[in-house]
Amino acid sequence: MNLGSLGQDNIQKFGKYDSIYYEGRWYNNIEMDIESNRLGNALKSLGIQKGDRVVIQMPNSPVVLWSFPAIYKIGAVAVPMNPLLRPDQSAYIFKNCGAKAVITSPEYIPWIQAAQKDAPDLKHVIVTEKNDIPGTIGYDKLVPNKSEELPIEQTDNDDLAALIYTAGTTGPNKGVMHTHFSLFMTALGYTEFVSRYLSSTLETNFQFANARTLQMTEVRQRVTGSDRYTLGLFVLPLSHSYGLAVSLMGTMIAGRGIIMKWFNPEQALKLIQEFRVTNFAGVPAMYIMMMSQPDFDKYDLSSLRECSSGAAPLPPEVGKLWKEKTGTNILEGWGMTETGATTCGNVPGIPPKYGSIGKCMIKVDTMTIFDDEDHELPPGKIGEIVIKGPTIMKGYWNLPGETEAALRNGWLHTGDVGYMDDDGYFYITDRKKDIIIRGGENVSPREVEEVLLQIPQILDVGVIGIPDKVYGEEIKAFCVLQKGQTVDTEEIIAFCRQKLPTFKVPKAVQFVDVLPKNLLGKLLRAELRKM
Numbered sequence: 001m002n003l004g005s006l007g008q009d010n011i012q013k014f015g016k017y018d019s020i021y022y023e024g025r026w027y028n029n030i031e032m033d034i035e036s037n038r039l040g041n042a043l044k045s046l047g048i049q050k051g052d053r054v055v056i057q058m059p060n061s062p063v064v065l066w067s068f069p070a071i072y073k074i075g076a077v078a079v080p081m082n083p084l085l086r087p088d089q090s091a092y093i094f095k096n097c098g099a100k101a102v103i104t105s106p107e108y109i110p111w112i113q114a115a116q117k118d119a120p121d122l123k124h125v126i127v128t129e130k131n132d133i134p135g136t137i138g139y140d141k142l143v144p145n146k147s148e149e150l151p152i153e154q155t156d157n158d159d160l161a162a163l164i165y166t167a168g169t170t171g172p173n174k175g176v177m178h179t180h181f182s183l184f185m186t187a188l189g190y191t192e193f194v195s196r197y198l199s200s201t202l203e204t205n206f207q208f209a210n211a212r213t214l215q216m217t218e219v220r221q222r223v224t225g226s227d228r229y230t231l232g233l234f235v236l237p238l239s240h241s242y243g244l245a246v247s248l249m250g251t252m253i254a255g256r257g258i259i260m261k262w263f264n265p266e267q268a269l270k271l272i273q274e275f276r277v278t279n280f281a282g283v284p285a286m287y288i289m290m291m292s293q294p295d296f297d298k299y300d301l302s303s304l305r306e307c308s309s310g311a312a313p314l315p316p317e318v319g320k321l322w323k324e325k326t327g328t329n330i331l332e333g334w335g336m337t338e339t340g341a342t343t344c345g346n347v348p349g350i351p352p353k354y355g356s357i358g359k360c361m362i363k364v365d366t367m368t369i370f371d372d373e374d375h376e377l378p379p380g381k382i383g384e385i386v387i388k389g390p391t392i393m394k395g396y397w398n399l400p401g402e403t404e405a406a407l408r409n410g411w412l413h414t415g416d417v418g419y420m421d422d423d424g425y426f427y428i429t430d431r432k433k434d435i436i437i438r439g440g441e442n443v444s445p446r447e448v449e450e451v452l453l454q455i456p457q458i459l460d461v462g463v464i465g466i467p468d469k470v471y472g473e474e475i476k477a478f479c480v481l482q483k484g485q486t487v488d489t490e491e492i493i494a495f496c497r498q499k500l501p502t503f504k505v506p507k508a509v510q511f512v513d514v515l516p517k518n519l520l521g522k523l524l525r526a527e528l529r530k531m
Contacts, residue, residue, distance in 0.1 A: 002155045003180050004040075004073030006251045007033040014254040020062050021275070022259040029254075032066050035143075037150035039070035042143045046124050048100055050075030050153055053163060055094065055102040055122075056239050057081040057112070059261045063128055063139075064238040067103055068162075068247050072180070075153030078162045079175075080239040082518065087114035089173070093165050094119030097175055097397060103139075106130045157181035163397055164241050164337050175397030176337045178244075186340030186391040187248035189362035193345075194253070231256050232279040233271055235263040235286065242281075245341035265289040269299045276303035283311045283521035287322055287330060297325065304328045306348050310335065311522045313428075313446070315453075316354035333358055334428065338412055340391045343367065344426055356425040357418075365389030369420055374408065382419045384432060386411040417444075434525055436465035436473050441503045443475060445525075448506065451499045452477055455492060457485035462515045464528045466508065476508040478528055480515060 010029055018026040027035075048054060054076050056067045064080075071078040079097055081090065083104070094102070094115055101124035104112055109127060113135060116122050125136040132138070155161075161180045165173040234257045236242045249255060258271050263282075269290055271277065287309065290296060307322070307330045314332040322330050333345030334357035343365060346358035360367040368376050369383040377383045388411045395403035406413055417435070418428040429444055436443040445463040452461045460480040465473035481487065489509040496505045516527035 001157055001180050001184065002072060002075070002152050003161055003184060003248065004036070004069045004152050006248065007036060007069050010251045010254065017254060017256070019250070019256055020065060020259060021257070022062050023261070027062050032062070033069070034148045035062075036066040036068075036070040036073065037148050038143050038146040039067060040073045040150045041146035042126075043070065043076065043101065044074055045142075045146070046101060046137075048074065048076050048124075050155075051077065051160070052100045053077045053079050053097045055079045055081050055097075055099045055104075057083050057085075057090070057102055057108060058105040058128065058239060059083055060234060060238045060259050061105075061128070061261060062259065063103065064243055065247050068244060070150075072155075072161055073150055073152045075155050075159070077160045078244070080162070080164060080241070080243060082237065083108055083239060085111075087111045091115035091118040093173060093175075094122050096173075097163055100124065101126060103128070106133065109133050109136060155180055158394070160394070162244055164244070166337050174399060174402060177394040177397055178340060179394055182340060182391055182393065183244060183248060185364060185389075186362070187245060187252055189364055189391060190245065190342065191249055191252045192363060193361040194249075231258070231275065231277055232281065233257070233268060233275075233277045234259045235268060235280075235282055241335075241337050241341045265293055269293060269296065269301070272304065273300045278303055278305045279307070280304060281308045281310075284309055284314045284318055285312070285521050287314075287318055291318075291321060291325065301326045301328070306331060308333055308342075308345065310342065311518075314354070319352065319354050331358065332356065333361075334416075334426070336412075336414060338393045338406070338414070339365075339387055340393075343387060343391070346425075353421075353423075353425050356421070356427050358426065359424050360387075360426075362389065362391055365391055367426065369418065370411070370413070374411070377419075379420050379422045382417060382429060385414045385416045385418050385426065385428070387414065388412065431525075434464075436463075436475055438465070438468075438473050438475065438503050439471040443504050448475060448477065448496070448500065448504055451496055452479065452492065452506075454499070455487065455495055457481055457487040458492075459483075460515055462523050462525065462528050463506065464525055468507075474507040475504065476510065477506040478510050478512050478515060478531070480512060 016028055016030050019029040019032055020027045054071050056064055068078050079099060081093060095118055098121045100121060102112060103126045105128050112125060126139055127133055127136045128139045158179050160177055161183050162178045164176045166176060258275050263286060304326060307328050309330050310333045314330060319330045329352050331346040331352050333342045335342035343362060344357045345361050346352035365387055366389060367387045370386045371377055371383045392412045415432045416428050417430045417432050418426055420426050430446050434445050448463045449461050452458055458479050459482045462478045464476055466476045468474040492509050493505060516524040518524060
């Protein structure tokens with residue numbers, strides 16, 4: 001199969017409809033498919049062939065969403081990348097995957113050209129919005145004159161469709177290999193989950209032949225579907241596994257979305273009100289920022305039906321306050337690049353279990369808890385979260401050892417430590433690699449962080465282990481203070497002594513202006529360790 005064929009399936013099933021709104025205009029689904037064909041032809045004209053890697057490194061825009069199918073259709077491999085990576089980080093990925101081309105926007109050209117010096121295979125830099133930058137190819141000159149028709153390259157289920165680099169939260173970025181089949185099953189599984197829990201309708205046209213007269217009759221019918229999710233506000237980065245999932249699932253269910261180039265809390269509230277947005281997916285910090293707006297209570301957010309959160313733990317008080325102010329639950333979920341996107345989530349239509357990442361949402365996947373000997377544990381017992389199923393990655397790019405360690409006997413070992421309750425809801429207690437071992441005692445950084453966040457003056461915190469000659473590791477906290485607030489190290493440590501056992505109390509505290517995080521708000525502990 002080839003994921004690029006889903007565009008025509010969408011048009012045949014749903015007809016023409018407005019699909020994406022961005023900066024003042026709607027793009028319909030037929031336009032999106034034509035643009036993907038033109039871009040695919042443009043890439044072929046540059047010599048991009050089956051199996052070649054093409055990077056998409058730019059902020060949110062419709063171009064991102066039609067770049068994915070353009071790359072699939074010609075049998076190449078999409079490599080979505082965080083546009084804010086430093087030149088050395090970009091160069092590592094360009095070189096590691098052997099990228100032949102990158103699609104980007106003008107503001108990132110200096111960084112990309114700096115990175116290009118260390119990535120000799122990167123020959124083509126395609127730039128949107130502008131066409132006069134030396135050493136680049138203008139999108140507006142390369143693409144518009146190309147044919148609207150594009151033959152779809154035949155690909156096997158196991159052929160690579162996307163190479164997605166991990167956030168590097170615990171170490172160097174790894175290229176996660178996803179096939180046409182694994183991404184299709186992820187989107188199909190999530191679509192099935194949505195349809196299972198959300199009653200809704202979609203209008204469609206179809207024709208049937210009268211058995212007696214053989215005359216064709218056209219019928220317009222309302223069909224059970226997923227239009228509860230068909231008007232989303234896209235604020236999370238589309239150059240990410242999230243964007244791949246949104247693109248594929250939206251095609252399957254005739255989804256519609258409003259794209260924000262960058263998240264702005266005030267603008268997000270205005271767009272939800274203006275367009276009567278039904279679904280919002282964000283990270284906890286986004287909900288906090290929106291509720292912190294002075295005029296938050298004046299916005300009409302009554303159109304929201306389901307809100308979801310991931311990438312970082314959702315503080316229960318944030319979820320409860322959002323529910324109190326908007327009448328809508330925030331459903332916390334969880335997923336990994338290695339699993340295609342979201343795997344777990346609280347169930348729509350019922351009150352969420354705060355603190356839980358929810359149940360496994362994908363029917364074709366199995367999710368459970370293993371001990372260190374890979375034996376399944378009963379509910380309530382803490383161990384490593386493991387998953388198996390057709391949505392799991394093929395492996396890590398050019399890292400056979402890492403692949404073998406992560407994929408054992410068909411199970412993906414996630415590195416996340418947690419447990420499952422009697423109702424099948426999962427809870428994450430920590431990352432396996434983040435566990436601090438102090439004098440033989442295991443210390444969860446998350447537990448220490450939750451205590452530190454109870455200090456009113458502290459806005460954000462990250463905890464890591466640091467080398468210690470006596471205990472092997474000691475605990476260090478990096479703290480961001482609330483604006484205008486002060487608190488000293490001794491006060492912080494004294495507070496922790498009241499709340500934590502002695503071996504879990506931080507030995508050192510460092511005050512910083514901001515914590516290193518990825519685009520989804522996930523703490524980069526590897527960067528803290530460098531600091």
